[in-house]
Amino acid sequence: MISSNSLINKKEQRFQSLAFLTVIVIYLLILAGGIVRGTGSGMGCPDWPKCFGQWIPPTEISQLPANYQEVYGAKLKGEIEFNAVKTWIEYINRLLGVLSGFLVFATLINSFTYLRKDKSIVIGSLVAFLMIGVNGWLGSRVVATELAQHMITLHLLLAIVVVFALLFVLIRANAVKLKDERNTSNIGGLRGLVVLVMILTLGQIILGAQVRDALDFVVKRLGYAQRNSWIEGLDWRFYIHRSFSLVLFGLHVLVLYRLRKLSTSIVIRRLTNYLIILVVAEIGTGVIMAYLGVPAAAQPIHLLLAILIVGLQFSVSILLTPKLLIAQDKQDMSQLVQA
DSSP states (O other): OOOHHHHHHHHHHHHHHHHHHHHHHHHHHHHHHHHHHHTTOTTSSOSSSSBTTBSSOOSSGGGSOTTHHHHHHHHHTSOOOOOHHHHHHHHHHHHHHHHHHHHHHHHHHHHGGGTTTOHHHHHHHHHHHHHHHHHHHHHHHHHHTTSOHHHHHHHHHHHHHHHHHHHHHHHHHTHHHHGGGOOOSSOHHHHHHHHHHHHHHHHHHHHHHHHHHHHHHHHHHHOGGGGGGTGGGOOHHHHHHHHHHHHHHHHHHHHHHHHHHHOOOHHHHHHHHHHHHHHHHHHHHHHHHHHTTOOTTHHHHHHHHHHHHHHHHHHHHHHTOGGGSOHHHHHHHHHHHHO
16 A cells, blocks of 8 residues: 555655756747747747647648738738748747646646645746746737847746746755755855856846847848858947856856855755856857857857856755755654654
8 A cells, every 4th residue: 555655755756857847848948939039930920829820830832822921911010921941940939838838837736746845836836837828928929029129038038037936946846855965054155146146147148139139130231141240240239248258257167166165065066067068158159159150050059058057057046045945854854753
């Protein structure tokens, strides 16, 4: 006969696996969004939620009415050119968004396993569900506003909030496994430094989104024939964005140094090592874009690396905040007493 504690443990393991899978899919969704942006596929589907009025997009122009440009161009105040590749890139991005929504909802339902043990896990799952719902609606507004820059940036920031909420519940759900990795002494200033670096990185992401928007105007003005001149056509925001990446690299080196000096946590040190690697890779993709004509393949990778970086920063900041991880310990002790 299976004990109640064994059944609860299986439910908790299922939740942890589901939350981890959901985080992975959200990152894939962000990568897909970067591909949409990098390939100029944002208007590949000129309407929402359907695509050219169909639930399954066309693959050939012959599947569209002869006056499709008039119909959709008038609706969105712009000329619509059908491109099967761009249409399906955008549509796959939408499908990933739907899958992400279902996974976040499933994570919320399964989080009720922790309702008595740790309500913060349920609250975090609820926040993720609400935010991905709002972000789904925001995606429709991005199309309706013909890729307005402020809408695209807000769309990205809400995706980061979803990632943060899911990472929080994932770490809380694994608090017992991580309890031996905590270091509660002399880390207050270090935690503040990590949070500061995370805020600065978020600012760098927002600035990068503005640079990408400026690049669109440069491309329209110069055309693809002068691809190697795109970077020269950018304004001061690009140069600040490029220079500030070196500042962030220096700050990450400082975080790594202080962690090795103050913390004995193997997990935190490992995450910080990953951070340094990702920051170097992020700078590398930036150099590739700056000196190799902004190749389309480098753009989504550059964005994904940035989101991975802030995700790791957020995770380290949680692990450096013991009070965010002690609730389950108290519950575990009460269970031992009852046993």
